[in-house]
Amino acid sequence: MPLVKTPKPTFAQKLKRFFMIDLIKGLGLTLKYNLGALTDKDAVAGKGIYTEQYPKVRPDVAPRFHGAPRLNMDPETHDTLCIACNLCAIACPEDCIDVIPMDVEIIVAGKPRRKKVLDEFIFDTSRCMFCALCQEACPTSCLELTQDFELATYSRAGFVWNREMLEQGRETVKYTS
Amino acid sequence: MLLLAPVDVLNDLLLKLGLSADAIKHFVWPLIQIGLVVTLVALWVAYATYLERKISAFMQARLGPMRVGPWGLLQPIADGLKLLTKEDFIPENADRWIFFFAPYIAVASAFIVFSVIPFGPDWAVIADVNIGLLLVLAVSSVGVLALILAGWSSNSKYALLGGLRSSAQMVSYEVAMGLSLIGALMFARNLSLSGIVAAQGADSIWYVLYQPTGFLLFLISGIAENNRAPFDLPEAESELVAGFHTEYSGMRWSLFFMAEYAAMVVVAAVATTVYLGGWYFPFVYRLETGGHHNLYVLVSTLVFLVKASLILYLYFWLRWTLPRFRYDQLMDIGWKWLIPSALINIVLSGFAIFLLQALDGYRNIRTIESVQNGLNLTATGKGIAIAIGVVGLFATAALLARINWRSRDFHLKMQRRNIRLVNVPKGKPAVQPGS
Numbered sequence A: 001m002p003l004v005k006t007p008k009p010t011f012a013q014k015l016k017r018f019f020m021i022d023l024i025k026g027l028g029l030t031l032k033y034n035l036g037a038l039t040d041k042d043a044v045a046g047k048g049i050y051t052e053q054y055p056k057v058r059p060d061v062a063p064r065f066h067g068a069p070r071l072n073m074d075p076e077t078h079d080t081l082c083i084a085c086n087l088c089a090i091a092c093p094e095d096c097i098d099v100i101p102m103d104v105e106i107i108v109a110g111k112p113r114r115k116k117v118l119d120e121f122i123f124d125t126s127r128c129m130f131c132a133l134c135q136e137a138c139p140t141s142c143l144e145l146t147q148d149f150e151l152a153t154y155s156r157a158g159f160v161w162n163r164e165m166l167e168q169g170r171e172t173v174k175y176t177s
Numbered sequence B: 001m002l003l004l005a006p007v008d009v010l011n012d013l014l015l016k017l018g019l020s021a022d023a024i025k026h027f028v029w030p031l032i033q034i035g036l037v038v039t040l041v042a043l044w045v046a047y048a049t050y051l052e053r054k055i056s057a058f059m060q061a062r063l064g065p066m067r068v069g070p071w072g073l074l075q076p077i078a079d080g081l082k083l084l085t086k087e088d089f090i091p092e093n094a095d096r097w098i099f100f101f102a103p104y105i106a107v108a109s110a111f112i113v114f115s116v117i118p119f120g121p122d123w124a125v126i127a128d129v130n131i132g133l134l135l136v137l138a139v140s141s142v143g144v145l146a147l148i149l150a151g152w153s154s155n156s157k158y159a160l161l162g163g164l165r166s167s168a169q170m171v172s173y174e175v176a177m178g179l180s181l182i183g184a185l186m187f188a189r190n191l192s193l194s195g196i197v198a199a200q201g202a203d204s205i206w207y208v209l210y211q212p213t214g215f216l217l218f219l220i221s222g223i224a225e226n227n228r229a230p231f232d233l234p235e236a237e238s239e240l241v242a243g244f245h246t247e248y249s250g251m252r253w254s255l256f257f258m259a260e261y262a263a264m265v266v267v268a269a270v271a272t273t274v275y276l277g278g279w280y281f282p283f284v285y286r287l288e289t290g291g292h293h294n295l296y297v298l299v300s301t302l303v304f305l306v307k308a309s310l311i312l313y314l315y316f317w318l319r320w321t322l323p324r325f326r327y328d329q330l331m332d333i334g335w336k337w338l339i340p341s342a343l344i345n346i347v348l349s350g351f352a353i354f355l356l357q358a359l360d361g362y363r364n365i366r367t368i369e370s371v372q373n374g375l376n377l378t379a380t381g382k383g384i385a386i387a388i389g390v391v392g393l394f395a396t397a398a399l400l401a402r403i404n405w406r407s408r409d410f411h412l413k414m415q416r417r418n419i420r421l422v423n424v425p426k427g428k429p430a431v432q433p434g435s
Helices: A011-018 A021-039 A087-091 A133-137 A163-168 B006-016 B021-059 B075-085 B096-115 B132-153 B157-188 B193-203 B212-225 B250-275 B285-289 B293-319 B327-359 B379-404 B412-420
Strands: A069-071 A097-108 A111-124 A143-145 B368-370
Touching: A011 A021, A011 B379, A021 B021, A021 B293, A069 A163, A087 A097, A087 A133, A111 A163, A133 A143, B006 B021, B021 B075, B021 B096, B021 B250, B021 B293, B075 B250, B096 B132, B096 B250, B132 B157, B132 B193, B132 B250, B157 B193, B157 B212, B157 B250, B157 B327, B193 B250, B212 B250, B212 B293, B212 B327, B212 B379, B250 B293, B285 B293, B327 B379
Parallel strands: none
Antiparallel strands: A069 A143, A097 A111
16 A cells, blocks of 8 residues: 555556666667767757867857956057046946046147146956946046956955056966967 | 787797797797786776766766867876875774775786686687686676775775675675576587687677677676666765775775776676677678788777777766666665576576577478587577577566566555555554554
């Protein structure tokens, strides 16, 4: 008297069990994956290889992914596009941007004038939540969040990026072999 | 031409060096053979681990080892170097000497078997012992001892449980393994492994056709004997950490690992020899008649390795498809299915041979050609033997399914209830409420 009532197997089910159809099906499935991996036919249908060879082959991130910040420069003169307007720092909800301007003397139409230019730009990536509101606020398309995602460092201080790092970008090891 | 005639060239060279023909035949050549076989088997074992990782990766839509060498081909070497340089740790309360020697017993018992395996004809077999199969069974069963000793001497609960499980498992599957081979021996009339291969060659058939039941039984009990999934209870990761080699590290652990893979290769090689015709393959013999003797030996060896590797692939395939058996299911399969069906197989094989002998000469039916080199059957005889083999496989399975159908699912609670219910009238609960 079973504790739980189980339906009696039909003749077809008994036959299935006798000839081990389910076992053969399981073996067929693994064989299908194995052959699919060898020929690498179709990764979407579940037959190819899903593994990404990450350091060798860099993955394609989603188009709307926000990663490491960057300060863009004028491609011809290589001067920074930043006008030190501080709008990004105001827009930042995490308060992780510090724009430090300085005044320089320039001659405009023969008269000495003072102009506010960028001296230092501090971006704390450890506090950044990559909302890209700073990118939205920037009037000159200078500050931009790129698709680079390797932001790990060995110390907390390494998360704070200065102007040079923001303009040049982090050095990343490239694996080729 | 040096590659194709290494034997004759080396023989001449040694003779010129002043060695006697006897010394060359009984001392130099066996040493060369042993060196070759040990190298070959060690490489095979190392690359079996690589293949296992690769195949398991492919079956799970992964890539497997890729970083060491092209496609990770140097991974076994890197693994070996890593394990060699690791600390050889011995637990404080372990039985030091037994702990020391258990891995050596495991490796030795796995590697000694290769001395009688015929990898090919002529010089590709080290020792053609006339009780080769008996030696294989005897030596490979010493491997159990290593596992038990390792489990016992580690002084760890997981290791001890693993050792106990492996002893129970291997003892119960050893019987089925030995019995399953007897049917094939009846057809081969020979215990020497080379003799079995020669019998299949003379009959130009693989014994898997005469003995499908025996082949399946041998494979299943071989997998269980090697503690491979789905019978890997002695080293069940999820229950026993790593089973009998939990406390081992470094080179000693890798010796156990090597022993496991070498034992797998042994079972694959014996299955190939006894059931898949060994190194025989259609049309390869033309090389011998064409006068390329050494090339023939090499190609035959290659055929043997390919056949054994296919069985190894089956091992990997089963491991990465099937989940592990429960302990009681394991014992169930061993004692209620494999051993009875092995016995039935022996009886059926005897019946088949009796029928063939009885039919021979009856109303001009010729079934047996000769009994010089194994049992050589004519086409009619082969048909009868194959028919009995295939029908016997399903008949055995059906008979055992009928016998075992009640005890297929082990349910202790239900069985206790049934025992209590023996004299209770129908419709009444087993235990009176409130009693």
